Each structure stands twice: as structure tokens, then as C-alpha cells.
Amino acid sequence: MFSNFSDKLTARLPGRFKLLGGLTKLLAKVADPTIGRVVASPLGKAEIYSVLGGTAGAGAGSITYDMLNETVGVCCNGCNSF
Numbered sequence: 001m002f003s004n005f006s007d008k009l010t011a012r013l014p015g016r017f018k019l020l021g022g023l024t025k026l027l028a029k030v031a032d033p034t035i036g037r038v039v040a041s042p043l044g045k046a047e048i049y050s051v052l053g054g055t056a057g058a059g060a061g062s063i064t065y066d067m068l069n070e071t072v073g074v075c076c077n078g079c080n081s082f
Contacts, residue, residue: 003028 006028010021024060
């Protein structure tokens with residue numbers, strides 16, 4: 001998964017950034033088995049769903065709060081919009 005991405009990235013890098021390509025290959029070798037195990041486990045899946053759900057809920061709450069403030073007449077940066 002990550003190794004394909006790092007190979008494509010390294011192939012596109014200019015000569016002076018080849019060290020960065022080597023670093024991405026190393027990180028990909030470490031990340032592939034670790035991420036694969038986490039995603040495959042039930043606990044890992046639950047954690048991923050929990051984080052995604054919390055992020056979506058926080059975004060929806062922020063949008064709702066801003067919409068209500070605009071409806072009342074208070075702009076987002078604290079000034080009055082008269």
C-alpha cells in the first residue's frame with residue numbers, strides 16, 4: 001500500500017531529493033505491516049470509526065453553531081454585523 005506510493009514518489013523526485021525518497025521507502029516498510037494489522041483487527045476498526053465519527057460530529061457542530069450565530073446577527077469573529 002505505502003510502498004507503491006513511495007516508489008512512485010521517489011521516481012518523480014529530482015536528484016537532490018533522493019535522500020527524501022529513501023526515507024519514504026523506509027517509512028513505508030515500517031508502516032505497511034503495522035497499518036495492515038491495525039486495520040485488520042476489530043479494535044483498530046472501532047478506533048478508526050470512532051475518530052471519523054468524532055471528527056464528523058465536531059465539524060457538523062461547528063457549522064451549526066456558525067449558522068445559528070449568523071441567523072441571530074453575530075458574526076463569527078465576535079463583531080456585530082449591523
